[in-house]
Amino acid sequence: MTQKMGSKPNIREWVRDRILFLAVAIFVIGASGYITSGQLLSHDSIWLHPLKEFALLLSLIGVVSLGYELFLRELTFNEYKDALQELMNPDAVRLGIKGIYKNRSELGQRTSFDELFQNVKQEIFIGGSSLLSISTASRELLKAKILHGVNVRLLLMDPHSPVVDLIVKQGGGRATFINEIKTSLLLLQKLQVELNELEGQPTKGALQVHTYSVIPSHSFISVDDDEHDGVIIADIGPYLGRSLPRPSMIVAKKKNGMYDYWREMNQLMWDDSSPIKLENPNLLESGTRALVFASGRETECYHFESDTWQNAAICKMGEHWRSVKGSQWVWVRETLSPEEVQTGGRHKFRLRFEYPCERSDGLTRAELLVRADDECRITVNDFSLTNNFSGADYAEPFFIDIRNHIKCGANEVHFELVNFAKHDAKSQEDDTAGLIYRLHIEYRQ
Numbered sequence: 001m002t003q004k005m006g007s008k009p010n011i012r013e014w015v016r017d018r019i020l021f022l023a024v025a026i027f028v029i030g031a032s033g034y035i036t037s038g039q040l041l042s043h044d045s046i047w048l049h050p051l052k053e054f055a056l057l058l059s060l061i062g063v064v065s066l067g068y069e070l071f072l073r074e075l076t077f078n079e080y081k082d083a084l085q086e087l088m089n090p091d092a093v094r095l096g097i098k099g100i101y102k103n104r105s106e107l108g109q110r111t112s113f114d115e116l117f118q119n120v121k122q123e124i125f126i127g128g129s130s131l132l133s134i135s136t137a138s139r140e141l142l143k144a145k146i147l148h149g150v151n152v153r154l155l156l157m158d159p160h161s162p163v164v165d166l167i168v169k170q171g172g173g174r175a176t177f178i179n180e181i182k183t184s185l186l187l188l189q190k191l192q193v194e195l196n197e198l199e200g201q202p203t204k205g206a207l208q209v210h211t212y213s214v215i216p217s218h219s220f221i222s223v224d225d226d227e228h229d230g231v232i233i234a235d236i237g238p239y240l241g242r243s244l245p246r247p248s249m250i251v252a253k254k255k256n257g258m259y260d261y262w263r264e265m266n267q268l269m270w271d272d273s274s275p276i277k278l279e280n281p282n283l284l285e286s287g288t289r290a291l292v293f294a295s296g297r298e299t300e301c302y303h304f305e306s307d308t309w310q311n312a313a314i315c316k317m318g319e320h321w322r323s324v325k326g327s328q329w330v331w332v333r334e335t336l337s338p339e340e341v342q343t344g345g346r347h348k349f350r351l352r353f354e355y356p357c358e359r360s361d362g363l364t365r366a367e368l369l370v371r372a373d374d375e376c377r378i379t380v381n382d383f384s385l386t387n388n389f390s391g392a393d394y395a396e397p398f399f400i401d402i403r404n405h406i407k408c409g410a411n412e413v414h415f416e417l418v419n420f421a422k423h424d425a426k427s428q429e430d431d432t433a434g435l436i437y438r439l440h441i442e443y444r445q
Contacts, residue, residue: 020066027062030055096254098231100247107233107248109317113138116223116231120150125222127155127269129239130180135187136294136326136438142207143191149203154188154210155273157181159284161213167239176399179365180325183440185209185276185283186290192278210273215239217265219246225263228253232262288364291441293353294327299435301332302348312349318432320393324369329434336419341431344421349435350414357408358445365442366403372417372435379414380405392434406441413439 033055041048092100101107117124117138124145126134131154134142142152157164159181168177188209195207219235230253235246253259276283300309315331323329332347355363370376373392378385383405389398402413419433 023062023065025062026065027059030057030059030062034059094254094257096252096257096259098250098252100249102247104235104246104248104323107250108323111250113141116221116233117141117145120145120223121227122224123151123153123222123226125153125155125225125266125270126220127216127266128219129157129216130177130325131156131184132180132292132325135184135191136292137296137328139187139191143194146195146205146207147198147203149205151205151208153208153270155270156184156209156211157216158211158213158274159185161211163213163215167215176367179367179440179442182284182288183290183292183442185278186288187292189278189283196279207278209276209278210270211276212269212273214272216269218262220262220266222263222266225266230259232259232266234262234265288442288444291353291355291439291443292326293351293439293441294324295330295351295435295437296328297330299330300350300352301330302350303332309350315434316432317434318373318392321373321432321434322371322393322395322397324371324397324436324438327436327438329436331434336431336433340419340433341422345419345433346416347419348414348416350412351437351439352410352412353439355406355408355411355441356443358443362443362445363403363406363441364444365440366401366406367440368400368402368413368437369397369440370400370415370435370437371397372415373433374420375418376435377416379416381407381411381413392436397436402439 034052037048037051037055041051099107099110101110113134124142128134134154146152159178164178164181188207192207195204198204215238217238219239221233222230223232224230225232232251233248234251235248237246239246249258251258251262295312297311297314299312301312302309312330313333315329315333316335317323317329321329330349336345357363368378370378370389371392371394372390375388375390377388378400380402385400387398389400391398415435415437417433417435419431422431
C-alpha cells in the first residue's frame with residue numbers, strides 16, 4: 001500500500017505493509033539465538049535449555065507467520081470474498097457472472113490475454129469485428145498455444161460484406177475499420193505460414209479462421225468451453241462502428257447460469273460463418289502486404305541516467321484512459337515516482353522498424369494512431385510534426401498520416417512526452433502518464 005503524501009505515518013499500516021519482513025526477522029532472530037546460545041552460555045548453565053527452547057519457539061513463530069502471510073491469509077481472504085459476494089449479489093453468483101465492466105479498457109485492467117490463456121487446455125474460441133488486438137498483441141501467444149496442442153478458432157467480419165461499408169460510413173467515411181480487418185487476415189495468414197513451416201510438432205493444434213457477413217450479436221472470448229473451469233468473456237450488445245463503449249461480462253460455468261446461453265450464441269455465429277483459406281496466396285485478391293507496430297514492451301524509452309535506450313514498461317492505466325486496438329499503454333516504469341508526481345517530467349520513446357520498399361511507388365498507407373498523457377510531440381525520421389498530441393480519454397485517438405515521411409530501409413518514430421506536475425496529488429495513483437500507439441503500413445509488392 002502506498003502511503004499518502006503529507007499524511008502522518010500510521011503504525012498499523014506500517015506493520016501490515018512489512019509483515020513479511022517481520023516474519024522473516026523473527027525467524028532469523030530465533031534461529032540465531034538457538035544456534036549461538038551454546039556459545040554464549042556454558043553447558044552447565046541453568047539458563048541454557050530455557051533460552052534454546054525460547055529461541056526455537058521464536059523461530060517456529062516466524063515460520064508459521066511467514067506461511068500464514070504467503071498462503072493462508074490469501075486463501076482465507078478469497079473465501080471470505082466469495083462468501084461476501086454471494087451475500088451482496090446473489091443473482092450474479094447464481095448466474096455465474098464473475099464480473100461486469102463498463103468497457104474493454106476497464107476489463108483490460110482486470111485481466112489480460114496472458115492471464116486468460118495461461119492455463120488453457122484444449123481450445124481458444126474468439127469472435128469479434130476485426131480481431132486486430134488478437135492478431136497483433138496476442139499473435140505470438142496464440143502461436144505458442146497452438147504448438148502446445150491448443151486448437152484456436154477465430155471469427156471476424158468479412159471485409160467484403162455490405163455491413164462493413166455501413167459501419168465505415170457510420171465512422172465518418174474513413175476506411176480504418178475495413179483496413180483493420182484486412183490487416184488481421186494478412187497477419188493471421190503469416191501466422192499460418194509460420195505454423196506450416198514448423199513440421200515435426202506431434203502435439204500441434206489447429207488454427208481455423210471464419211468470417212461472417214452480418215452485424216454480430218456480440219463479441220466474445222471463450223476458453224475451454226467443454227471443461228468444467230471454462231470461461232467466457234462476452235461484450236453485451238452488437239458492434240455498430242460507434243465509439244460508445246460496450247459493457248463486458250466474465251461468465252463461469254454454473255448450473256442454470258448464463259454460460260450455456262453465451263456458449264450457444266457463440267456456436268450459432270460459428271455455424272453461420274464461412275471458412276477462410278489462409279494458405280491462399282491471394283487471400284484478399286490484392287498484391288498488398290501489411291506491417292503493424294504497436295506500443296508494448298518492444299517500445300524503447302531513453303534513460304538519462306545511463307544514456308541508453310531500454311525497453312519500456314507496461315504502465316498502470318488512468319481511470320478514464322482509453323485504449324488503441326492491439327496496443328498497450330507504456331511508460332518508463334509501471335507508475336510514476338513520487339518525485340515525478342510533484343515536479344513533472346519529460347521522457348523520450350522510440351519505435352524502430354524496417355520498410356522493405358519493394359517498389360518505389362509501393363507505399364499505399366502509413367497511419368499512426370496515438371494517445372498520450374499528458375502531452376506528446378512526434379518526430380518521424382527527423383521530421384517534426386507541428387501538433388502537440390494529448391487526450392488519453394478522447395473518444396477517438398489521433399489519426400496521423402505519415403506516408404510522406406517513411407523511407408526505404410530503417411525508420412524511426414520518436415515520441416517526446418511531457419508529464420505535468422500535480423502538486424495536490426496525494427499518491428502516485430493521483431497522477432498518471434503514458435503513451436499508446438499503433439502504426440499501420442500497407443505496401444504493394
